[in-house]
Amino acid sequence: MTADKPLISLQNVNKHYGDYHALRSINLDIKQGEFFSLLGPSGCGKTTLLRTIAGFEDYDTGAVMISDRDMRGVPANKRPTNMVFQSYAIFPHLSVIENVAFGLRKSKMSKTDKMLAAEAALEMVGLKGYGHRAAHALSGGQRQRVALARALVLKPKVLLLDEPLSALDRKMREQMQVELIKLQREVGITFILVTHDQEEALVMSDRIAVMFEGEIAQCDDPEILYRKPNSKRVADFIGVMNFLPATVRKEGETYLATIAGLGETEITEAQCPGGVPLQNDNGGEATVGFRPETLTLLYEGQTATHREAPAVVDEVVYYGDMTYYDVRFEGVEKPVRISMRNIFGRDVLGVGTQVRVSWSPGALVVFDQSA
Amino acid sequence: MKSLKTYAVLYLIFLYAPIFLLPLFAFNSSTIIAFPLESFTTEWFTQLLTLSEMHGALLNSLKIAVTSAVLATTLGIFAAMAVSRYSFPGQKGIMGFIMLPLVLPEIIVAVSLLIVILRMGFDTGAWSVIAGHTLICTPFAIAILQSAFAALDPSLEEAAYDLGETPASTFRLVTLPLVMPGIISALLISFTISMDEFIIAFFLTGAEPTLPVYLFSMLRFPKLLPAVMALGTILVVLSILLITIAEFFRRRGAKRTGNDTGGFL
Amino acid sequence: MAASDRIRRFFRTEQGIGMLLVSPTALYALLLLAVPLIAIFVISFWTQTGVRDFDTAFTLANYKEALTDPLYRQLMLRSLMVSGLVTLITVVLAFPIAYFVSFGVKPEHKSLWIFLITIPFWTSYLIRVFLWKVILGYNGVLNSGLKLVGLIDEPLSFILYNVNAVIITLAHAYAPFAILPIFVALEKIDRSLLEASRDLGESRTMTFLRVTLPLAAPGVVAAVLIVFIPTIGDYVTPRLVGGPGGLMIANMIQTQFLRLNNAPLGATLAVLAMLIVAVIAVAFLLLGNRAAGGKKGARK
Numbered sequence: 001m002t003a004d005k006p007l008i009s010l011q012n013v014n015k016h017y018g019d020y021h022a023l024r025s026i027n028l029d030i031k032q033g034e035f036f037s038l039l040g041p042s043g044c045g046k047t048t049l050l051r052t053i054a055g056f057e058d059y060d061t062g063a064v065m066i067s068d069r070d071m072r073g074v075p076a077n078k079r080p081t082n083m084v085f086q087s088y089a090i091f092p093h094l095s096v097i098e099n100v101a102f103g104l105r106k107s108k109m110s111k112t113d114k115m116l117a118a119e120a121a122l123e124m125v126g127l128k129g130y131g132h133r134a135a136h137a138l139s140g141g142q143r144q145r146v147a148l149a150r151a152l153v154l155k156p157k158v159l160l161l162d163e164p165l166s167a168l169d170r171k172m173r174e175q176m177q178v179e180l181i182k183l184q185r186e187v188g189i190t191f192i193l194v195t196h197d198q199e200e201a202l203v204m205s206d207r208i209a210v211m212f213e214g215e216i217a218q219c220d221d222p223e224i225l226y227r228k229p230n231s232k233r234v235a236d237f238i239g240v241m242n243f244l245p246a247t248v249r250k251e252g253e254t255y256l257a258t259i260a261g262l263g264e265t266e267i268t269e270a271q272c273p274g275g276v277p278l279q280n281d282n283g284g285e286a287t288v289g290f291r292p293e294t295l296t297l298l299y300e301g302q303t304a305t306h307r308e309a310p311a312v313v314d315e316v317v318y319y320g321d322m323t324y325y326d327v328r329f330e331g332v333e334k335p336v337r338i339s340m341r342n343i344f345g346r347d348v349l350g351v352g353t354q355v356r357v358s359w360s361p362g363a364l365v366v367f368d369q370s371a
Numbered sequence: 372m373k374s375l376k377t378y379a380v381l382y383l384i385f386l387y388a389p390i391f392l393l394p395l396f397a398f399n400s401s402t403i404i405a406f407p408l409e410s411f412t413t414e415w416f417t418q419l420l421t422l423s424e425m426h427g428a429l430l431n432s433l434k435i436a437v438t439s440a441v442l443a444t445t446l447g448i449f450a451a452m453a454v455s456r457y458s459f460p461g462q463k464g465i466m467g468f469i470m471l472p473l474v475l476p477e478i479i480v481a482v483s484l485l486i487v488i489l490r491m492g493f494d495t496g497a498w499s500v501i502a503g504h505t506l507i508c509t510p511f512a513i514a515i516l517q518s519a520f521a522a523l524d525p526s527l528e529e530a531a532y533d534l535g536e537t538p539a540s541t542f543r544l545v546t547l548p549l550v551m552p553g554i555i556s557a558l559l560i561s562f563t564i565s566m567d568e569f570i571i572a573f574f575l576t577g578a579e580p581t582l583p584v585y586l587f588s589m590l591r592f593p594k595l596l597p598a599v600m601a602l603g604t605i606l607v608v609l610s611i612l613l614i615t616i617a618e619f620f621r622r623r624g625a626k627r628t629g630n631d632t633g634g635f636l
Numbered sequence: 637m638a639a640s641d642r643i644r645r646f647f648r649t650e651q652g653i654g655m656l657l658v659s660p661t662a663l664y665a666l667l668l669l670a671v672p673l674i675a676i677f678v679i680s681f682w683t684q685t686g687v688r689d690f691d692t693a694f695t696l697a698n699y700k701e702a703l704t705d706p707l708y709r710q711l712m713l714r715s716l717m718v719s720g721l722v723t724l725i726t727v728v729l730a731f732p733i734a735y736f737v738s739f740g741v742k743p744e745h746k747s748l749w750i751f752l753i754t755i756p757f758w759t760s761y762l763i764r765v766f767l768w769k770v771i772l773g774y775n776g777v778l779n780s781g782l783k784l785v786g787l788i789d790e791p792l793s794f795i796l797y798n799v800n801a802v803i804i805t806l807a808h809a810y811a812p813f814a815i816l817p818i819f820v821a822l823e824k825i826d827r828s829l830l831e832a833s834r835d836l837g838e839s840r841t842m843t844f845l846r847v848t849l850p851l852a853a854p855g856v857v858a859a860v861l862i863v864f865i866p867t868i869g870d871y872v873t874p875r876l877v878g879g880p881g882g883l884m885i886a887n888m889i890q891t892q893f894l895r896l897n898n899a900p901l902g903a904t905l906a907v908l909a910m911l912i913v914a915v916i917a918v919a920f921l922l923l924g925n926r927a928a929g930g931k932k933g934a935r936k
């Protein structure tokens with residue numbers, strides 16, 4: 001395990017802007033070669049955290065270590081990190097190649113070697129032959145590639161990217177997501193990506209830290225984050241999750257949950273990533289969550305693989321390949337969303353239809369009611 | 372809008388009318404400045420070549436204007452960088468005070484400087500005019516440079532720093548080239564203001580007059596008025612030329628950094 | 637050591653760097669503006685005894701003289717009246733221009749218009765004023781031109797060497813100062829507000845009165861101050877086109893300093909002029925603020 005030492009390690013980092021507590025006891029280990037994302041809503045402190053690693057922001061307490069070296073007092077221009085700025089920060093008075101070679105000015109390479117390195121970096125990001133263009137005559141996607149090449153040509157230990165794709169249109173964004181992943185595998189450099197787009201984070205990252213209000217709420221790989229979120233707000237931020245009120249109690253060595261509209265079922269400790277919500281031995285108030293795709297509407301003649309519950313269709317949203325049904329279980333006010341793949345020959349149900357819903361106790365996640 | 376446009380055009384004519392008269396009389400052979408015009412002549416311009424006192428004044432003015440422009444722009448760069456990048460305690464008050472000469476009547480600046488200079492036992496001269504002109508040009512330089520600095524995306528400087536440059540080399544390689552149009556514009560504007568300024572020079576110039584001070588003394592001699600018209604024409608044409616170049620640079624800077632915030636003030 | 641350390645650390649913070657950067661300029665203004673202004677205030681309480689010598693004993697005699705001598709009072713009142721009228725004329729004439737450039741000109745032509753309007757401002761003030769003397773003179777361009785086309789037989793004499801000439805010339809000189817702030821204020825108005833007003837059933841005129849004008853008010857206030865304050869201290873215009881009946885306070889300040897060699901009295905006049913301007917400006921600002929605030933409150 002000691003061989004697997006983290007490349008970057010943040011230990012109990014705190015930062016204030018005046019009275020505002022912008023980073024709260026951040027603890028984070030990022031390994032060499034990881035594609036790591038910082039995900040969270042606007043204003044939660046992602047940029048602040050990234051700039052703290054880059055050396056643009058001071059912090060009050062704690063330590064930022066890169067390759068086991070404490071970075072306190074090391075200015076941004078001396079850190080083994082490079083940044084791709086949200087605005088790309090392409091120098092408008094320089095050509096593309098001059099932009100890419102900017103950071104090589106002080107290196108001991110010969111002039112031709114520098115140019116070759118810059119050309120190679122341009123080729124790597126798919127801009128071969130663009131070197132002599134004026135920087136202000138580039139499209140958004142091209143500027144982004146120049147910014148990438150400019151940082152990568154210095155072979156940093158860590159590349160920091162602050163919402164690099166948010167200025168691009170949807171199609172371009174999806175294309176760049178794939179290219180970034182490929183590029184990262186190719187160069188093997190640790191990437192830390194800031195994004196507020198959960199889909200982007202899920203697609204691209206090896207691991208994701210979800211942040212709220214200056215705190216890291218959960219740090220895991222995408223699948224665990226999606227399937228086992230440790231709190232309601234993480235669950236809510238990543239994908240769609242239905243919530244129903246429930247009570248939990250312990251009988252012998254087993255835990256039993258009584259869920260509004262669905263009835264009683266046994267749950268395991270693994271289904272409670274935030275801990276089993278037992279306020280005392282007699283039981284406790286809880287919330288259960290389940291993803292829309294873990295529920296199925298049963299058509300005539302179909303039977304449930306696990307459990308089933310009656311419901312009424314409240315709302316139908318048709319998406320072409322999918323249909324979203326909002327259904328109401330008996331005795332529950334709040335509708336629950338179910339996503340169904342549209343299979344040829346199967347009718348889309350109308351509002352008001354009485355249906356049977358199949359659900360599986362193993363797909364539930366149980367949260368503390370307040371978390 | 373149509374009648375407004377007519378009004379606007381008439382207004383522009385009113386604004387420019389006096390200036391348009393200048394060349395009319397500068398090239399008119401009559402020694403009396405009145406209609407009807409007589410015949411075309413360049414005599415008054417050649418007469419300017421013989422006024423050796425004027426040449427001294429011109430040289431003096433040029434010296435003062437160049438020095439004041441450089442000083443005012445340098446001071447302007449410091450202040451503009453401070454306000455567009457950093458917030459500091461008392462910012463509003465300090466900046467308000469620095470910009471005060473924009474509205475303060477020039478005669479107040481002139482007499483108060485004069486008093487201090489005499490009181491401290493110094494003699495007035497070109498240096499004291501420079502001191503006064505630097506004071507009144509600085510706010511204009513700040514106004515121009517501030518928008519130049521504000522238009523500069525701060526992440527450009529951070530990017531240079533991130534790529535390994537020091538603060539000093541970042542300034543030289545990124546900041547300076549990008550605000551250079553603003554600097555040139557500020558230099559030209561300050562130069563123009565100093566070249567044209569009369570009152571401060573009148574009070575503080577000592578034995579060697581500046582061009583406007585000399586011109587003022589010419590006004591007392593009706594015989595010299597056509598030459599005044601010729602000199603005025605040259606000065607106005609030069610001013611307009613310099614201002615146009617300044618505006619060109621200011622706009623080029625704005626275009627480069629991607630936002631045009633409009634006029635000088 | 638701890639103290640110097642703290643100081644060193646302060647100059648690495650955002651605020652410290654800002655202070656450090658602004659200090660050369662601030663120091664310059666302090667030495668060449670604040671110190672002289674204080675000096676002029678101090679000297680106004682002294683008495684001149686020789687060419688460069690003063691009796692530095694505190695006295696209010698200068699103020700007494702400045703406030704009681706009818707000549708000074710008349711000059712002060714005339715200066716106030718002239719700059720008041722000039723301000724009124726320039727601002728009233730400037731508003732339609734600013735409105736036209738902001739609302740009636742294509743966006744790509746706006747900066748050209750503003751540029752054209754400001755150019756005359758950058759040409760020699762002295763020459764422009766002198767040209768008005770040429771235009772308005774007894775044998776001047778206006779009179780000779782009118783005589784030439786047969787509109788008048790005798791030259792008009794009421795247009796030069798009096799207060800009228802001063803007002804015309806100053807109004808011309810300060811025109812761009814009035815246009816720019818109003819233009820800036822008009823440019824800031826969100827155009828959809830005007831559409832909203834029309835959409836809610838107001839006519840063009842009422843939209844102008846209820847939306848455009850109140851929102852342009854800060855620009856008008858700025859224009860008023862930016863014209864009023866410097867004109868009161870104008871020296872060249874009254875000197876060249878005002879004649880004896882058109883002289884203003886700045887001419888008297890100059891006379892006291894350079895001719896009569898009575899710097900303390902000149903300083904007193906300068907201090908009084910600045911004081912009066914400051915009081916009027918502050919009163920006007922407060923009034924303007926209250927008017928704007930009151931309107932906002934009433935409309936919500």
Ligand SMILES: Nc1ncnc2c1ncn2[C@@H]1O[C@H](COP(=O)(O)OP(=O)(O)OP(=O)(O)O)[C@@H](O)[C@H]1O
Nearest residue numbers: 017020022040041042043044045046047048049196
């Ligand atoms: N220089 C500053 N001074 C004061 N407060 C700041 C400063 N920079 C950021 N903040 C505050 O710190 C919090 C975190 O800001 P940060 O820029 O890190 O958010 P973010 O997660 O990157 O948001 P976004 O997705 O909108 O970019 C915000 O509430 C912001 O208002």
Ligand SMILES: [Mg+2]
Nearest residue numbers: 046047048162
């Ligand atoms: Mg951010």
